[in-house]
Amino acid sequence: MEVVDDYAHHPREVAATMEAARSRGRKRLVLILQPHRYTRMATFLDGFADALAKADAVVLLPVYAAGEKSISGAESSDLAGKLSEKGVKVELASSMAEARSILGKIWEEGDLFLFLGAGDITQLARRVAEEAELFFQIRLTAGKEGVVRWYEPMRKHTTIRIGGPAQVWFEPDSEEMLGRVVAICDEKKYPLTVVGRGSNLLVRDGGIPGVCVNLGRPGMSQIEAVGGKIRAGAGARLKQIVASAKAAGIGGLEFMEGIPGALGGAMRMNAGAMESWTFEVVESVRLMDRKGQVQDVPAAEFEVKYRKVPRLTKDIAVGAVLKGSSVQPEDIAERLKKYSRKRWDSQPAAPSAGCIFKNAETIPAGKLIDELGLKDTAVGGARISPVHGNFIVNQGGAKASDVLALMEKVRERAKADRGIELEPEVIVLGEDE
Numbered sequence: 001m002e003v004v005d006d007y008a009h010h011p012r013e014v015a016a017t018m019e020a021a022r023s024r025g026r027k028r029l030v031l032i033l034q035p036h037r038y039t040r041m042a043t044f045l046d047g048f049a050d051a052l053a054k055a056d057a058v059v060l061l062p063v064y065a066a067g068e069k070s071i072s073g074a075e076s077s078d079l080a081g082k083l084s085e086k087g088v089k090v091e092l093a094s095s096m097a098e099a100r101s102i103l104g105k106i107w108e109e110g111d112l113f114l115f116l117g118a119g120d121i122t123q124l125a126r127r128v129a130e131e132a133e134l135f136f137q138i139r140l141t142a143g144k145e146g147v148v149r150w151y152e153p154m155r156k157h158t159t160i161r162i163g164g165p166a167q168v169w170f171e172p173d174s175e176e177m178l179g180r181v182v183a184i185c186d187e188k189k190y191p192l193t194v195v196g197r198g199s200n201l202l203v204r205d206g207g208i209p210g211v212c213v214n215l216g217r218p219g220m221s222q223i224e225a226v227g228g229k230i231r232a233g234a235g236a237r238l239k240q241i242v243a244s245a246k247a248a249g250i251g252g253l254e255f256m257e258g259i260p261g262a263l264g265g266a267m268r269m270n271a272g273a274m275e276s277w278t279f280e281v282v283e284s285v286r287l288m289d290r291k292g293q294v295q296d297v298p299a300a301e302f303e304v305k306y307r308k309v310p311r312l313t314k315d316i317a318v319g320a321v322l323k324g325s326s327v328q329p330e331d332i333a334e335r336l337k338k339y340s341r342k343r344w345d346s347q348p349a350a351p352s353a354g355c356i357f358k359n360a361e362t363i364p365a366g367k368l369i370d371e372l373g374l375k376d377t378a379v380g381g382a383r384i385s386p387v388h389g390n391f392i393v394n395q396g397g398a399k400a401s402d403v404l405a406l407m408e409k410v411r412e413r414a415k416a417d418r419g420i421e422l423e424p425e426v427i428v429l430g431e432d433e
């Protein structure tokens with residue numbers, strides 16, 4: 001793959017630069033344009049459309065206004081419309097972060113990415129060129145033993161459906177392959193983040209730098225019931241663990257059923273419900289350190305706090321043995337039904353990241369937010385749920401910046417009116433746009 005950055009911003013310059021780029025003999029020419037000034041777009045819209053029609057794919061950023069007011073009919077969407085009419089594959093990016101997500105999606109072997117414009121698109125070109133290296137390195141290391149994606153939109157992997165692109169998204173097929181990538185990241189100082197089902201995450205709009213690892217592939221999420229215990233990979237969904245435990249007559253794990261996470265995330269968060277919590281049922285954790293070395297560690301060796309297991313903020317849980325007691329499957333089914341009813345009476349169905357704040361010592365966060373009269377308050381597409389004050393829901397199109405602004409509003413009011421410092425429960429990852 002090749003990345004070229006050029007200052008061309010007039011249709012004739014664009015056409016000439018594209019011709020030169022074609023002569024490089026790459027398989028496809030992908031053109032990323034940041035139109036410069038509305039007046040130029042208004043004057044040369046057809047000229048731009050004619051020039052760009054010769055690309056194999058086009059990504060358009062918003063017009064770089066350079067101080068001008070917008071002009072109707074001279075937006076990037078107008079140019080996209082003309083290109084679509086000509087049968088060109090065109091995508092509109094509302095931001096640099098979205099442009100990265102689009103490039104990660106449409107990228108093909110043998111592409112030439114040609115970035116054109118006179119605004120600040122040069123920053124995007126440099127970033128893409130630099131960040132491609134890590135993607136290719138992890139892709140080469142993983143070979144066929146996992147899924148590797150470039151600029152994967154994190155909104156696809158969070159229950160609140162928000163989040164900019166992960167620089168590299170990696171789903172290993174095996175512990176061994178995970179270990180190799182973890183060791184590379186450690187040696188080269190690449191940031192590495194583990195993402196489970198994304199049900200307690202808020203990923204900022206600029207995305208997550210480095211490698212994001214997800215353990216959802218079958219080799220990392222298997223579940224087996226042996227000798228009255230459950231052995232599961234960290235990628236196993238809690239719902240499936242509970243179903244396996246029920247089938248094997250292992251009781252005591254029912255509280256996990258409605259928690260929409262995977263085992264690794266539940267252990268890191270010490271997730272809990274119905275007066276029980278995860279580490280009550282963990283016997284041992286299969287742990288990988290940041291050098292990629294694995295060992296089984298008894299649960300008793302972990303410091304366990306309210307919604308935090310400090311050792312798992314560094315080491316990676318790759319699996320665990322869970323204990324329970326012998327219970328008839330019908331009794332487990334009965335308890336599951338009761339818990340499910342209780343949960344769905346008190347929790348919003350709209351996309352959320354679970355509880356936003358930890359409960360304060362003196363009052364549950366949801367009750368406090370309710371008493372402050374903040375239920376139903378909104379910023380952009382984010383709203384405090386009218387069903388439960390400690391849930392922020394995405395009403396459609398919310399950005400992480402909306403959620404963070406709403407959280408700040410709540411924190412300020414809690415401090416000003418009640419002297420309470422609310423601490424986030426949701427894990428905030430990544431960088432601003």
Ligand SMILES: Cc1cc2nc3c(=O)[nH]c(=O)nc-3n(C[C@H](O)[C@H](O)[C@H](O)COP(=O)(O)OP(=O)(O)OC[C@H]3O[C@@H](n4cnc5c(N)ncnc54)[C@H](O)[C@@H]3O)c2cc1C
Pocket residue numbers: 159193194195196197198199200201215234258259260261262263264265266267268269270271272273312313315316317318347352353354355427
């Ligand atoms: C509708 C709804 C209801 C919820 N109800 C509850 C509830 O009743 N009780 C409760 O406690 N929570 C609840 N949550 C929050 C959330 O489901 C839990 O915290 C869950 O355990 C998170 O698991 P996850 O796989 O989604 O982790 P993620 O959200 O993906 O990650 C959470 C944290 O764990 C880390 N992590 C993930 N996997 C690993 C691993 N393998 N090793 C080390 N670290 C890892 C991540 O880096 C991150 O810091 C709810 C959320 C929603 C959306």
